[in-house]
Amino acid sequence: MSPRKLRCAIYTRKSSDEGLDQDxxxxxxxxxxxxxxxxxxxxEGWEALTTRYDDGGFSGGNLDRPDLRNLMADIxxxxxxxxxxxxxxxxxxxxxxxAKLVELFDRQKVSFVSVTQAFNTTNSMGRLTxxxxxxxxxxxxxxxxxxxxxxxxxxxEKGMWMGGLPPLGxxxxxxxxxxxxxxxxxxxxxxxxxxxxxxxxxxxxxLESRDIRSKRWVTSRGYERGGAALTRGALYTLLxxxxxxxxxxxxxxxxxxxxxxxxDAGTWEAVxxxxxxxRHESRTRTNAKSPSLLAGLLFHEDGxxxxxxxxxxxxxxxxxxxxxxxxxxxxxxxxxVVNELIALLGRQAELCQIIGAxxxxxxxxxGAKTQLISSELKLHPRRDILLQMVEQVTVGAKQVSITINxxxxxxxxxxxxxxxxxxxxxxxxxxxxxAFQLKRCGNGRKLIIGQQKADDTTKPDPSLLKTLxxxxxxxxxxxxxxxxxxxxxxxxxxxxxxxxCIRLALLAPDITKAILAGLEPKGLTSEQLVRLPKLPASWNxxxxxxxxx
Numbered sequence: 001m002s003p004r005k006l007r008c009a010i011y012t013r014k015s016s017d018e019g020l021d022q023d024x025x026x027x028x029x030x031x032x033x034x035x036x037x038x039x040x041x042x043x044e045g046w047e048a049l050t051t052r053y054d055d056g057g058f059s060g061g062n063l064d065r066p067d068l069r070n071l072m073a074d075i076x077x078x079x080x081x082x083x084x085x086x087x088x089x090x091x092x093x094x095x096x097x098x099a100k101l102v103e104l105f106d107r108q109k110v111s112f113v114s115v116t117q118a119f120n121t122t123n124s125m126g127r128l129t130x131x132x133x134x135x136x137x138x139x140x141x142x143x144x145x146x147x148x149x150x151x152x153x154x155x156x157e158k159g160m161w162m163g164g165l166p167p168l169g170x171x172x173x174x175x176x177x178x179x180x181x182x183x184x185x186x187x188x189x190x191x192x193x194x195x196x197x198x199x200x201x202x203x204x205x206x207l208e209s210r211d212i213r214s215k216r217w218v219t220s221r222g223y224e225r226g227g228a229a230l231t232r233g234a235l236y237t238l239l240x241x242x243x244x245x246x247x248x249x250x251x252x253x254x255x256x257x258x259x260x261x262x263x264d265a266g267t268w269e270a271v272x273x274x275x276x277x278x279r280h281e282s283r284t285r286t287n288a289k290s291p292s293l294l295a296g297l298l299f300h301e302d303g304x305x306x307x308x309x310x311x312x313x314x315x316x317x318x319x320x321x322x323x324x325x326x327x328x329x330x331x332x333x334x335x336x337v338v339n340e341l342i343a344l345l346g347r348q349a350e351l352c353q354i355i356g357a358x359x360x361x362x363x364x365x366x367g368a369k370t371q372l373i374s375s376e377l378k379l380h381p382r383r384d385i386l387l388q389m390v391e392q393v394t395v396g397a398k399q400v401s402i403t404i405n406x407x408x409x410x411x412x413x414x415x416x417x418x419x420x421x422x423x424x425x426x427x428x429x430x431x432x433x434x435a436f437q438l439k440r441c442g443n444g445r446k447l448i449i450g451q452q453k454a455d456d457t458t459k460p461d462p463s464l465l466k467t468l469x470x471x472x473x474x475x476x477x478x479x480x481x482x483x484x485x486x487x488x489x490x491x492x493x494x495x496x497x498x499x500x501c502i503r504l505a506l507l508a509p510d511i512t513k514a515i516l517a518g519l520e521p522k523g524l525t526s527e528q529l530v531r532l533p534k535l536p537a538s539w540n541x542x543x544x545x546x547x548x549x
Contacts, residue, residue, distance in 0.1 A: 003043070003044055003045035004045050005045050005047050006044070006045045006046050006047065006081040006082055007047060007049055007079065007080055007081045007082070008038045008046050008047060008048050008049060008080075008081070008082045008083075008084050009049050009051065009053055009071060009074070009080045009082070009083050009084065010030075010031055010034040010035065010038070010048060010049075010052075010053065010084050010085075011053045011054075011055075011067070011068070011071055011083060011084070011085050011090065011091060012027045012030040012031055012034075012053070012054045012055070012085070012086065012090060013027075013030075013054075013055045013056075013058060013060060013065070013068075013090045013091070014026050014027055014055075014056050014057065014058075015057070015058070015059055015060065016057060027054050027056055029086075030085075030086040030090065031052075031054070033086050033115050033116070034048075034084045034085065034086060034115055035048055037084065037113075037115045038084060046082065048084075049079075049080070051074070052067075053067040053068070053070060053071045054067055055067045055068055059093075060089055060090070060091070060092050060093035060094070060141075061093055061094060061141060062094065062097065063092065063097050063100070063101075068091075071083070072101075072104060075104060075105070075108050075110055076104070076108065078108065080108075080110055081109075081110060081111065082110065082111045082112075082113055083105070083110060083111070083112050083113070084113045084115065085112075085113070085114055085115070086114070086115055086116060087114055087115075087116055087117065088114050088117060091112075093138055093140075093141045094138060094141075095131070095135060095138050098131075152250070153250060156248050156249075156250035156255060157250070157255050158255075158258070159247075159248050159255055159256050159257040159258040159259075160175075160176075160248070160257075160258060161175065161176060161177045161248070161257070161258075161259065163175070165215070165217060165226075166215070166217075167215065167238070167241055167243050167244075168183050168186065168187055168214060168215040168238065169183045169184045169186070169187040169244065169262050170183070170184075170243070170259065170262075176258065176259065177243070177257070177258075177259035178259070178260075179259075179260055179262060183215065184262045186212055187238070187244060187262050187263070188262065188263065189212075190203070190207065190212070190235070190238065190239070191239065191244075191263055191267055191268075191271055192267070193206060193207075194235075194239060194271060194274070195267070195270055195271060195274060198274065198278075199278075200232055200235050200236060200239075200278075201232065203235060204230060204231065204232055204235055207229075207230050207235075208229050208230075212230065213226075213227050213228060213229055213230065214226050214227060214228050214229075214230055214234060215227075236275075239271055239275060240272070240275065242254050243257065243259075244261065244262045244263040244268070245261045245262075245263055245264075245265060245268045246259060246260060246261035292308035292319060292321070292330055292334075293330070293334040293337075293338070293381055293383055293386060294306075294321070294333065294334060294337060294386070294393055295307075295308045297386070297387070297390055297391075297392055297393050298321055298328075298333070298393045298395065299392055299393065299394050299395070300323045300325060300394070300395055301394055301395065301396040301397070302325075304323060304324070305323075306321035306322060306323045306328060306395070307321065307322045307323075308320075308321055308322075308330070309321070309322045309327075319331075321333065323395075328395065333393075333395075333400075334381070336400060336434065336436065337386070337390070337393055337400070337402060338377055338381045338386075340402055340432050340434060341377060341386070341389055341390070341402075342374050342377050342378060344404070344432065345370045345373060345374040345377075346370075346374065348363075348366070348367055348370065351366060351370065351409075351413065352366065354404060354406055354409060354430050355406060355409050355410040355413060355414060356406075356410065362414050365413070365414055366413040366414050369412070369413045369414075370413060373385060373412065373413075385412070387408070388405060388408035388409065388411065388412045389404065389405060389408060389409050389412065390402060390403070390404065390405060390408075391403040391404065391405040391408075391429070398435055398436070399433050399434060399435045399436060400433070400434050400436055401431050401432070401433050402431065402432040402433075402434075403429050403430070403431055404429070404430040404431070404432065406430060460515065460516055460517060460518035461515070461518065461520070461525075461526070463525070463526040464515050464520065464524075464525070464526045464529070465515070465516065466526070467501060467504065467526040467529060467530065468504060468505075468507075468512060468515060468516070470501055471501045471502055471503070471504035471505040472505045474487050474498055474501060474502050474505075475502050475505035475506075478502060484498050484499050484502075497530065500530045500531070500532075501530055503532075503535045504529055504530075504535070506535065506537075507535075507542060508539035508542050508543060508548075510539075510543075510548070511539075511542060511543065511546065511548050514548060520546075520548075521546065521547035521548065524546060524547065529546075532545075
C-alpha cells in the first residue's frame, strides 16, 4: 500500500531586495535545497506543490509579508500538509510570531520542517529545538538593533546628519547638511515674523497668504512629496528645531553639528523665550476669549492636569475638563471652587491669619476689599481673581482640595508689599478640603459633581429612572399580549433594546428601591444595566453582579 500523499509548501525569504532581478538568486537557492529534501522523502509520500511562496525584500521581524499571508491562508483552507523552509529564521525571527504560526500549524495539523536543521514539529524534541533556535535568532536581531542605535547615538554626538528628510533650508550633499539659500531666506523670514506677530496662528495665516510652504523633495522612486501649507504643529517644530543654529538633537540631548547655522543665537533665544511665554499663557489661558475658569489650576491626585475641552451637541456648546480617569463638567467644578472661595472671604479671622495681617488698619483694608471681591465673584467669577487666590485645585477620589495662594491673596486684599509680612509658621500651604461625589449619569459619558454636605439629599439618576420606568411599562405590555416587535414598532425603537430593557422589570425589589432613591453603587449606569449579557434569575446573584451586596 503506497503512503498517503503529503502536500509540501516551500517558503523562502530574503531580507533585502538586492539581486532579486538575477536569474539565480538566494531565493532560488533556498528553493532548490528544499525541493531536493522533499524529493529525498518521496518514499514517505512527500510531494512539492507548484505554488510559490517567496518573499524577497522583507524582514523576518514581523508577519506582514504578502506570500507569508498567502501561505497562512492556504493552510487555513487545508491545502498544505507540510511547510518546508531552508532555515527557521527564514520563516520568522520573532518568538511571539513563531508561537502564532505554530498555533496555526497545530490547529490545521500541519508539520513544519527546516532542511538544514533537520527537525520538524511533529515531535516534542523538534519543538524544543525550534524554540531554542528562535530565541537565539531573536537575540541576534535585538543585538543588531542595539548596535544600530548605538551607532546613531555616537554619530549624532559628533554632530553628523544621520539621514531622513532634511529640514526646510537645507539640502543633503554626501550625507551632510548644506544650506539651500533660497529656502534659508524663508526660514529667516519665519523666525523674524514670529517675533513680530507674537502668534503662531497669525504666522501660519500670513505664510499661507504668501504661499510659503513646507520643503519639497523627490523620493528615490521619483515621486514628489512635500510642498504643503505649514500647519501650527509644523511651525512649532520648525521654530524649536536646533538644526537652525548648527546643532543636532538626539532624544533629549543636543550636540554641536557639522553644518552651518541659518539663525543667529540672538534670534534663536528670543524665539524660544517667546514660545515659552506663550506656552505659559496657553496653560493659564489669560488671553483666551472665554477661558475655562480653572484651566492650568485643576489637577488629578496623580499629578496630571485636567485639560479644558469643548464639544457641540444638539446645537449647544458643552465645556468640560479632561483627564485619563474621566471628565469633569466645567460648570459644576468651577461653581464648587468659587463657592468655597466666597465662603472663605466671609471668614475674616481665618483670612487675616492666612495673609499674616494683624495690624488693625490692614485688617480694615482687607475687610473692605473682601466685600468687593466677594460681590464680584457672586455676580461674575473673574479668572484673574482666581489666579491670585488659588495655587492649585486637586481632585481626589472623594474630595477636592483647594490650595490657597497666600502671597496672591495677601496682594489682593491688603497694601502689604508682596512676599513680606508672612511669618514662617504661616508659610505652610493653606488647604480647603471638601468632600464630594463623582456620579455617572445618562449613558455614562458625563460626570456630575455634587458636594456631600450634611443637609444634602441624595438625588436619583434620571436616566436610570427612565430605563426602569420603560422596563416595567413594556413588561405590562408584554403581559397584555404584545410582542417585542409590536412594542418596538409602536415606540419606534429597536426590538433588541426592548428585549434587553424588559429584563430589568425582574430586578430584586430592594435593588429597584435603591435605584429609585439614588443609592445605587458608584458608577452604575443605565447603559450598563441594558447591556448586561445575562440577568441572573436569583436575586442574590443580581445583588452580587451589580454591587448591591
